[in-house]
Amino acid sequence: MSKQRFHDHAEWLRGDGPGHDVVLSSRVRLARNFAGFNFPGRASQDDQARVMELAKEHITGLGLDPGVVWVDLEALDAEERTVLVERHLISKQHAKGKGARGVAVSNPDERLSIMINEEDHLRIQVIRSGVALAEAFDQIDSVDDRLESRIDYAFSPRFGYLTACPTNVGTGIRVSVMLHLPALKHMGEMDKVRKAAKAMGLAVRGFYGEGSDAVGDFYQLSNQTTLGRSERDLMVGFERDIVPKVVEYERMARKNLLERRRAFLEDRVWRALGILRNARLMKADEAMEHLSQVRLGVVSGVLDGSGLTLPEVQQLLLFVQPAHLQKARHRQMDQAERRLERARLLREAMGPSA
């Protein structure tokens, strides 16, 4: 993968779209399998390679606009694969996987990515900045329609789209929104959010999905069930109920902080910015925590006049990650060096006391 292939800016961190003050991105993914082949976990090497060939032929044959970059994961080194994980284009599992596997990424917008031979033959994903579930769904639905006009999917009338893991069977859909909830966290309301999400059958995950902590007050909310409920039904639930409620709740908490605890809020935000502008050694998670406070400062107006913009702050969420940091500095570094370089990068990016 050449450096030019992927832009510096990831679509889902663009910082626009409706509700972007609370919602970073909207994501929809579909799990699909080819009929006539074992699922990847049980496929022979030959079959796995054959699925790759077929996927390449059909995906690149779609003539999508914008076009896709075809990435053979076996041809990438570990760091290049990690870059893709950090950009949310492939899963950790896919990066670590074995055998013929790949990903097709729409270029340059990176909105669409299709993992080949992950847990299922195809994992199609569309990601958009802000609240844009309907747009994401329409795009993925049309890509899916076009693929299935060329490929026989594994499908059963009773169970729907057949997937390796039975928790995805049916629609094979996972809808998720990436939320930034620092005010709810400050107000000690996150337990309530978690309980409510659980009651609605939703999973709450961290910035990097399954098994990752909610570092920097970023939370992914996604559906857990896929059988017995239509895609539309699920989408409507997210768009009309779940997302507006959480967004409203966080906005109320922010308003509350601004009106009643302004000094506390300003202190948190400016303190975080002070650390980012002055620290000499910085861990990735610590950077995320401080960037989270700065993000809150930017969207709530506390940092008006500081010259910091939301897209800049959000791109830093990506560039403090180990592989992106190395990419930005064009070299491999050990952990100690990365902490040094990360602090330097943050000072440069956030000025003025650099």
Add this chain to the structure above:
Amino acid sequence: MPDHDPAFEHEQGDGKGCSRCGQPAVVTEVTVQHGKKVERRLCAECAREVGISVQSNQPLEQIMTSILMSQQEKQAERREERKQKPEPAARCGSCGLSFTEFRNKGLLGCADCYRHFEPALAPLLQRSHEGGSEHAGKVPSRAGEALDRQQRLVSLRKELADAVETEQYEEAAKLRDEIRTIERGPAACEGDVSQESDTDKA
């Protein structure tokens, strides 16, 4: 199910002997066998022989060991369970996956597994999908009458349930056949998968 996980408790040197050789015991191995807690005291030498680390101040290793042991225990227990309650028909005819392998890894091997293990899978699916048991979403356009078939299946299954309840077994058998035929239907994945992949390779 065991009511607690196996663990190792380090001896305080109370002088009681190793259950294998009688030397002073340094470690007590606690396992659960057939639902009962079984303790075995071991000296350092015997402990090493049976593969237990007895170095002190190594809580992490102890934890790891007890986790490993508890997994072995659970596996043994599963084997036990299997003996008592036969698993659904041995292996998927297409990919060769056994239901036990599915239960251990959580992943099915191929599309046919769904049909092959359907009776055992159906309740599992219902549990993990908040009661959802039938697909209610998109249908591949090329599956043609797939939607009709799906609706037909839903009503046939209801009829079947009624027939069984009212003890009309002949009728039930007929319905079952009809359901099978429709399920095999023209959808690509419902055909003979192993043959299809053979043709693909040819």
